[in-house]
Amino acid sequence: MAKLAERTQKIAGSPTQAVTALVDRLRRSGVEVIDFGAGEPDFPTVAGAKAAAHKAIDANFSKYTPNAGAADLKRAILDRYRADYGVEYSEAEVIVTAGGKQALNNTALALFGPGDEVITHAPYWPTIPEQVKLADATPVIAETRADDGFAIRAAGILEKVTPRTRGIVVNSPCNPTGAMISEADFETIAKVAARENIWLVVDLCYEKLIYDPVPHNLPAIVARTCRDVTVLCGSASKTYAMTGWRCGWALGPAPVISACNSMQSNSTSNASSITQKAVVEALNGSQEPVRAMLAEYRERRDRLHEWLTADPRIKCHKPGGAFYMFVDVSQAVEAAGLKTTTAFAEALLEDQKVAVTPGEAFGAPGFLRISYATSMENLREGSRRMLEFVKARAASAAAGVR
Ligand SMILES: Cc1ncc(COP(=O)(O)O)c(C=O)c1O
Numbered sequence: 001m002a003k004l005a006e007r008t009q010k011i012a013g014s015p016t017q018a019v020t021a022l023v024d025r026l027r028r029s030g031v032e033v034i035d036f037g038a039g040e041p042d043f044p045t046v047a048g049a050k051a052a053a054h055k056a057i058d059a060n061f062s063k064y065t066p067n068a069g070a071a072d073l074k075r076a077i078l079d080r081y082r083a084d085y086g087v088e089y090s091e092a093e094v095i096v097t098a099g100g101k102q103a104l105n106n107t108a109l110a111l112f113g114p115g116d117e118v119i120t121h122a123p124y125w126p127t128i129p130e131q132v133k134l135a136d137a138t139p140v141i142a143e144t145r146a147d148d149g150f151a152i153r154a155a156g157i158l159e160k161v162t163p164r165t166r167g168i169v170v171n172s173p174c175n176p177t178g179a180m181i182s183e184a185d186f187e188t189i190a191k192v193a194a195r196e197n198i199w200l201v202v203d204l205c206y207e208k209l210i211y212d213p214v215p216h217n218l219p220a221i222v223a224r225t226c227r228d229v230t231v232l233c234g235s236a237s238k239t240y241a242m243t244g245w246r247c248g249w250a251l252g253p254a255p256v257i258s259a260c261n262s263m264q265s266n267s268t269s270n271a272s273s274i275t276q277k278a279v280v281e282a283l284n285g286s287q288e289p290v291r292a293m294l295a296e297y298r299e300r301r302d303r304l305h306e307w308l309t310a311d312p313r314i315k316c317h318k319p320g321g322a323f324y325m326f327v328d329v330s331q332a333v334e335a336a337g338l339k340t341t342t343a344f345a346e347a348l349l350e351d352q353k354v355a356v357t358p359g360e361a362f363g364a365p366g367f368l369r370i371s372y373a374t375s376m377e378n379l380r381e382g383s384r385r386m387l388e389f390v391k392a393r394a395a396s397a398a399a400g401v402r
Pocket of ligand 1: 039098099100101102125171174175203205234235236237243247248
């Protein structure tokens with residue numbers, strides 16, 4: 001066979017999607033699995049969006065739209081950001097994409113290239129460093145600390161800045177930790193970005209899933225500090241339970257959006273026309289369903305935390321946002337006589353049919369990501385099985401059975 005392109009050697013497939021594929025395979029072969037791997041809401045898409053999609057189909061809204069998005073959707077995004085954050089962007093400063101992932105990828109390709117260093121924080125959503133590599137740039141990782149609740153700190157990020165730094169990617173609330181950046185830390189980074197001409201990319205995919213009323217108006221800080229060097233990436237996926245519909249967006253300086261538009265026009269073109277109509281309704285309609293989902297996630301978070309920490313070998317903070325518990329199982333892994341969290345996750349799936357994503361996927365060995373985008377019943381039963389697993393494996397390791 002002829003050789004594949006060089007870039008394919010640098011890129012790993014998504015490890016979170018690998019867990020989803022494994023669960024799917026097991027289920028199809030008849031095995032009942034409790035899935036804590038899901039990176040998506042278990043709720044149905046908000047009703048208004050579904051109705052708007054039906055209407056769009058019936059009205060034959062099935063042609064290409066402008067590549068950067070239909071005018072009414074662009075307006076709805078701009079209106080939402082004005083209402084939520086008090087910021088003003090123009091139509092030339094927004095592009096609609098097939099998911100937040102494409103918004104981030106367009107942005108990485110538009111801004112980064114060979115020789116550039118791009119800083120992001122770990123534990124990270126694996127796509128962020130992979131996209132940097134796809135752009136032929138080098139990811140530079142700033143570790144956050146478990147004993148600090150994985151808070152994203154300016155100091156940790158800024159100490160990685162070198163003359164080669166071309167960009168900083170901040171994801172808040174963060175997947176997989178649920179941690180956030182404080183406005184003060186963000187402002188410190190924003191000022192450095194503006195002064196040093198470093199691109200700042202902000203992944204706001206979980207912006208509507210914040211549990212406590214902590215100030216998190218990052219767009220307003222961008223507006224007053226570093227607008228010319230910043231791209232905000234957002235998504236309908238998690239907020240409106242629309243992962244399969246594929247709709248995201250990027251807001252930033254017109255030349256960056258224009259470059260994204262050129263790349264997108266030669267790759268995927270516009271996001272699905274039907275999806276766009278659905279998202280107009282999701283953004284313009286009542287935000288009550290979003291609040292209802294958040295309340296349910298909060299309840300699940302609190303119960304899950306209580307259930308898991310009943311075993312002192314399992315340690316975790318309650319996340320401030322998103323819908324993941326990032327759990328320190330290093331003691332449990334050791335007690336079980338296992339070498340890695342990946343081995344732990346595999347054994348958990350084998351023994352107790354519970355799927356979790358091992359921390360290695362996020363650059364954080366010793367941890368597991370547990371998604372609580374699943375029913376309370378599953379959370380209760382899955383936690384029970386996890387604790388049972390930890391106990392049984394530790395007992396047999398102590399007895400020298402395995
Ligand atoms: C941190 C983060 N950013 C962006 C995305 C992109 O989501 P989507 O492409 O579905 O909008 C995800 C999805 O899991 C995510 O976890």
